[in-house]
Amino acid sequence: MPLPLYIKHEDKLAAQGSGFCDDISRTDNLKLLREDPDSRLIVYCTASQSLTMLSMLIVVRHVILV
Numbered sequence: 001m002p003l004p005l006y007i008k009h010e011d012k013l014a015a016q017g018s019g020f021c022d023d024i025s026r027t028d029n030l031k032l033l034r035e036d037p038d039s040r041l042i043v044y045c046t047a048s049q050s051l052t053m054l055s056m057l058i059v060v061r062h063v064i065l066v
Contacts, residue, residue: 001032002036005032005033012028013029016029
């Protein structure tokens, strides 16, 4: 989250709590990021994480097609 956006809404975000979230689409964090035209999503994966994700997709695809 861009620092200026966080600072502007720090109290609201701190009150939200931390930990596991059942539905990320209902969080204030995501709502603020969606409304901010300057925010960007960066996904970083190492090679081993990429292979794990690819393996999971192959298994899911196999289960759906069978």
